[in-house]
Amino acid sequence: MKILMKKLKFLLIFNLILFISCVNKSNGNKLVFKLNIGSEPATLDSQLINDTVGSGIVSQMFLGILDGDPRTGGYRPGLAKSWDISDNGLVYTFHLRDNLVWSDGVA
Numbered sequence: 001m002k003i004l005m006k007k008l009k010f011l012l013i014f015n016l017i018l019f020i021s022c023v024n025k026s027n028g029n030k031l032v033f034k035l036n037i038g039s040e041p042a043t044l045d046s047q048l049i050n051d052t053v054g055s056g057i058v059s060q061m062f063l064g065i066l067d068g069d070p071r072t073g074g075y076r077p078g079l080a081k082s083w084d085i086s087d088n089g090l091v092y093t094f095h096l097r098d099n100l101v102w103s104d105g106v107a
Helices: 002-021 052-061
Strands: 066-068 075-077 080-085 092-096
């Protein structure tokens, strides 16, 4: 009977330690974005990307001038609030939103 009690105590303590070690750490009020990808991107420099993994990550990091509209297949405003196309289709003029800043916060 004593051996059985020792085994039960051991199992209880073992399971308790196992359970405590599986608890997530608190991040406080920080927002954390986790993305599961199949492989490492070659680069995160948006000018040097030539693979789909890096392209997918960078598209999540930066907003473009225009954004694709999945419902219509056309475009919708991103950083641009509107845009004009010349009559010959060679000149595109983008009117940017007034509240835009660089990544360092400078307007």
